[in-house]
Amino acid sequence: MEDQLILQHNFLYARGHRKTQSSEHYFPDHALGIMLSGESQYFSSEGTFIMKEDTVCLMRRNQLFKKLKKTGLNGEPPSLISLFLDQDILHRYATENEILKPSIYRGKAMIDLTGNIFLKAFFDSLLPYIDHPKKLTAKVAELKTYEAIELLLQTGNALQSFLFDFNEPHKIDLETYMNHHYKYNIPMSSFAQLTGRSLSTFKRDFAKIFVTTPEKWLQQKRLEQAYYLISNKKQRPSDVYLDVGFENLSHFSFAFKKQFGLTATELAAH
Template sequence: MAGNSEIIFDKLVYSCAFEKYRGYEEFIPEHFLGFQLSGETHAFHDQGNTVITENSIVLVRKNQLVRTIKYPSKEEKYQFLSITLDKETLRRYALENKIVVERRYDSKRKLFFESNDLLKSYFISLSPYINKKKESTPRLADLKIREAIELLLQSNPDFKYLLFDFSEPYKINLEEFMNQNYMFNVSVESFAKLTGRSLSGFKRDFSKIFATTPKQWLRDKRLEEAYYMIKQKKQRPAEIYLDLGFENLSHFYFAFKQKFGLTTSEL
């Protein structure tokens, strides 16, 4: 058993692993609040690497790409509990509490750590649902999400500018974004949304900047980086192909030979 995730109720997910487990690239469409019960999560994103240590509370910002590696502790398995703060619930909460946000959150950070005993107690209170000692209802699920929102705002009132910003992502620098995120193996649709564009607008702008299609550019960019890592850094293909966005090693070998006219061994 390498790793698995279980939906406890609608927006609550429990992840468990008994050995080191490399997760897939994920497009994070909604904010979520997480608690590292045991082990560590190493999260790779466009701002670098973040280590979520045992007993940590973390708020993960929506509309970003993340790749994770899960490490069990020496004494225990890997356990991570997360609850999604979905847009619909946040909208209702803002309406009922007359919350109006006139500006965007003034930080570009992607993950926020909160050292808060109330938040830790909140996640511990969810353990009976993980252990199946209690059954949840839709009403209870809604109340637990609202409780998480209350505790977050109590922890940091400025989070209202982050949680209740319902504006569409604005257009960002496409060239800069792609050069920072090309290694994530996600759909072109996800890249479009993250840069604040429709799919057709993304393809149009992409062609103007790079004079090629997103699919071709991504393939070439990843292969050029692979060439550098193998040639200059002496890394083995098996160590890098997943981190560069290739789904399997055989596909990587085929694409590499096709582009450069030689195998990685010959290089």
């Protein structure tokens, strides 16, 4: 059975059907979400953030993380509602409400807002739209988005800089960043944005540093890490391929044998 995804404007309802699902994500926009059932674990440079039923979380834009979704204690599938706060609507809100340029945000990328009764009521008001998504028109979505911004600002002044810090990522050390984040299976355009570059500049800078293309380097790096985990850490190939950034086992197996002359299963048996 396939996962269910319903996206209306900037609102997303997601419901999984498999017991455990692992994936990588990059959000270019802030996201406010609530876990309706099951559990989601987010792994990032900040550590691990766990969302259980009724957990409300605000996630900062331009974040890269791995996510593991699990069923709940009673076997209910993981499901959540997310609201994405894009830069256009935040710019518009700031202009209409005369919000002066705030200081640069330097706090946590994931903020736990669980227990806020107003945010819980806000998400409760969205539940009917799961079964009737067409009722969530563009106008209603805009009004609900403005409501969410108002509720977030009522939680305290700290979230003003979180929401309205419009600074973009600066051009950062590409070699260090890629060596730390090569396991994330995200589009090349996302790597470019996260390192403060256009896609063409990212590829040009990458070639100067690594003397190869990003695609070739990523596959080589991921295969080398897989070889190490299987031969030295005695991990199973079926557990390794996702962890090092491959999308499916068959592609991983083919690339592994082509690179090392034996299958990952044969290496594991040694």
